[in-house]
Amino acid sequence: MNTLRVIFGDQLSLGLSALRDLDPGRDTILMMEVAEESTHVGHHKQKIVLVLSAMRHFAQALRERGVSLDYVTLDAQDNTGCFTTEVERAVRRHHPGRIVLTEPSEWRVQAMVDTWRSLTGTPVEVRIDDRYFASRSRFEVWTRGRRTWRLEHFYREMRREHGILMEGAQPAGGEWNYDAENRKPLPVDLVPPGRLRFAPDAITSAVIALVERRFPDHFGELAEFGWPVTRAEALRALEDFTEHALPHFGEYQDAMKAGAPFLFHSLLAPALNLGLLSPHEACRAAESAWKAGKAPLNAVEGFVRQILGWREYVRGVYWSLMPAYAARNALQATRKLPAFYWTGDTDMRCLRETIGSTARYAYSHHIQRLMVTGNFALLAGIAPREIERWYLAVYADAFEWVEMPNTLGMAVFADGGQMASKPYAASGAYIDRMSDFCSGCAFDVKRKSGPGACPFNYLYWAFLIRQKDRLAANPRLAMPYRTLARWPQERLAAILQEAEVFLKSLH
Ligand SMILES: Cc1cc2nc3c(=O)[nH]c(=O)nc-3n(C[C@H](O)[C@H](O)[C@H](O)COP(=O)(O)OP(=O)(O)OC[C@H]3O[C@@H](n4cnc5c(N)ncnc54)[C@H](O)[C@@H]3O)c2cc1C
Ligand code: SF4
Numbered sequence: 001m002n003t004l005r006v007i008f009g010d011q012l013s014l015g016l017s018a019l020r021d022l023d024p025g026r027d028t029i030l031m032m033e034v035a036e037e038s039t040h041v042g043h044h045k046q047k048i049v050l051v052l053s054a055m056r057h058f059a060q061a062l063r064e065r066g067v068s069l070d071y072v073t074l075d076a077q078d079n080t081g082c083f084t085t086e087v088e089r090a091v092r093r094h095h096p097g098r099i100v101l102t103e104p105s106e107w108r109v110q111a112m113v114d115t116w117r118s119l120t121g122t123p124v125e126v127r128i129d130d131r132y133f134a135s136r137s138r139f140e141v142w143t144r145g146r147r148t149w150r151l152e153h154f155y156r157e158m159r160r161e162h163g164i165l166m167e168g169a170q171p172a173g174g175e176w177n178y179d180a181e182n183r184k185p186l187p188v189d190l191v192p193p194g195r196l197r198f199a200p201d202a203i204t205s206a207v208i209a210l211v212e213r214r215f216p217d218h219f220g221e222l223a224e225f226g227w228p229v230t231r232a233e234a235l236r237a238l239e240d241f242t243e244h245a246l247p248h249f250g251e252y253q254d255a256m257k258a259g260a261p262f263l264f265h266s267l268l269a270p271a272l273n274l275g276l277l278s279p280h281e282a283c284r285a286a287e288s289a290w291k292a293g294k295a296p297l298n299a300v301e302g303f304v305r306q307i308l309g310w311r312e313y314v315r316g317v318y319w320s321l322m323p324a325y326a327a328r329n330a331l332q333a334t335r336k337l338p339a340f341y342w343t344g345d346t347d348m349r350c351l352r353e354t355i356g357s358t359a360r361y362a363y364s365h366h367i368q369r370l371m372v373t374g375n376f377a378l379l380a381g382i383a384p385r386e387i388e389r390w391y392l393a394v395y396a397d398a399f400e401w402v403e404m405p406n407t408l409g410m411a412v413f414a415d416g417g418q419m420a421s422k423p424y425a426a427s428g429a430y431i432d433r434m435s436d437f438c439s440g441c442a443f444d445v446k447r448k449s450g451p452g453a454c455p456f457n458y459l460y461w462a463f464l465i466r467q468k469d470r471l472a473a474n475p476r477l478a479m480p481y482r483t484l485a486r487w488p489q490e491r492l493a494a495i496l497q498e499a500e501v502f503l504k505s506l507h
Contacts, residue, residue: 001097002026004090004122008083009037009051010105010399012058013275014231017127018102024067030090031059033074035081035214040108041393044220046227046362048211050396053204053229054274060203061230070094074210084112084119091120098123103136105129106400107322131278132315133158133308139316149317149418152177155309164283165290165297165304172290177305178250178298185434186255190248192263196240197226198233219342219394220359227270227362227396234268234276241266242285246295250302254367256435258349261357265365266303269397272311279307306366314405317419328408329384330416331423331467337386338506341373348455349441350431351376362396367434369395374411375426379459380503381466384414422476425463428454449495455502462499465492 005018005027019029033055038048052074059071070093072079072086080086087099103126104110117124128135134142142157143149156176159165165172186192200208208222228234245264252264271277283304290300318325340346344355354368364373369391377387388407392398409419428445432438438445438454447453464471464480472481484492 004096234271250299347442
């Protein structure tokens with residue numbers, strides 16, 4: 001039977017389940033560049049270049065293997081701009097006996113796939129995406145009977161199940177978690193390593209020109225594009241990270257420095273999310289570095305926790321709770337996203353630096369996302385959907401299955417504690433401790449109120465006052481609420497007033 005095999009832009013793995021029983025003599029692979037995927041949120045230009053260039057390089061690798069490929073380019077005259085109508089057209093071209101694909105990563109696309117059988121009259125076989133450590137059903141088994149879904153419990157189970165960083169039944173080194181050795185601020189004299197970036201080749205350069213032409217108004221700059229777009233480049237990026245940055249990854253995982261957005265982070269999320277690199281390869285490479293004495297255990301455990309733990313866990317949360325999860329708004333936040341999220345035009349240096357690197361590289365690291373842009377959105381009461389769409393638009397690694405739980409669950413507590421045991425709310429003191437941003441800021445991080453006070457300070461307390469009914473019973477917030485209880489009503493009213501004046505000045 002001739003088969004039409006559909007591959008999406010984040011399924012660029014030769015071992016993909018949809019390709020397993022490929023018959024090169026009879027089957028056709030369909031790959032589609034459709035405008036809807038670039039415009040349903042206005043993605044960063046680098047993100048569009050990354051996905052289209054990686055798709056075109058993957059198509060080239062397939063052609064070199066003698067596979068029959070039907071590749072619909074973005075600029076093809078008869079391109080209808082949407083996956084479903086493109087599949088309908090392909091069925092009319094090829095008359096396949098069946099359509100085979102690997103489950104899409106995103107709920108919205110899964111809903112489209114569900115219509116294909118009736119629309120095309122062709123049987124559709126959707127296969128499990130086994131490029132993850134935990135399948136969707138494996139995660140659901142883990143959630144059964146659990147009141148709370150805490151990362152730590154899931155992570156330990158994954159470590160045991162996959163034998164990563166294990167010594168028999170015990171965690172390597174005797175501890176599951178080395179956070180006590182991590183999370184340090186960056187010493188002033190420590191220079192982060194230079195990072196391997198990949199200069200655009202002819203394919204990428206053509207896509208850059210296409211994106212400049214088709215999406216000139218989208219957010220972000222293209223000059224610094226340097227993401228891996230092939231599997232060979234992704235493997236080199238992994239090797240480079242393991243050798244030069246992994247040894248300090250744990251220690252300075254939460255540190256922030258002006259003008260140095262990458263520090264010791266891996267920059268591997270785009271390659272992992274597109275399928276150029278597998279999470280297994282990344283974890284095993286780190287584990288091998290530890291075994292060879294090239295990286296300490298606290299760094300390697302910290303890195304493995306992010307991939308084997310967080311990455312798998314957020315995917316499980318996403319698929320277990322969608323589509324209702326997208327509408328969660330436990331704190332009833334309704335404010336519009338301030339315009340400076342798109343321009344970086346603000347006197348708050350931490351936000352200006354983070355948004356600046358986001359525009360320049362389509363990147364900022366986890367703590368910048370969580371504790372700067374995310375923390376501000378939480379404290380300012382930005383509507384979850386507004387900030388969630390922003391995160392989906394602006395990062396090279398942004399795919400809804402991983403971005404949405406991180407935003408709604410971790411950054412703005414919109415899921416009411418499904419993922420996090422308390423909101424990640426912090427005053428300016430946290431940003432000051434973990435970065436050098438405050439020293440060059442127009443605001444004074446030490447001032448709690450009045451002219452020149454750091455807005456994070458009074459926004460933090462105003463947030464706790466506003467959310468008292470929802471949050472005061474949370475044992476992890478007992479200390480700040482005890483502090484608030486000691487303050488006179490006039491002081492609380494003044495904080496709310498100062499926060500309100502500041503928030504009203506945003507547009
Ligand atoms: C509000 C918010 C939005 C986010 N949106 C995305 C997103 O769209 N896509 C995305 O891949 N990550 C997202 N993250 C998680 C994390 O910030 C990025 O994975 C990381 O910054 C990517 O940079 P890196 O590859 O240098 O990561 P590193 O710091 O080097 O970490 C190594 C790898 O671990 C994984 N990882 C680390 N933290 C997480 C996490 N919290 N959840 C899932 N995987 C994780 C990534 O695959 C990453 O490449 C988001 C986090 C927050 C707080
Ligand atoms: S003083 Fe406040 S606004 Fe300025 S960089 Fe520090 S935390 Fe950010």
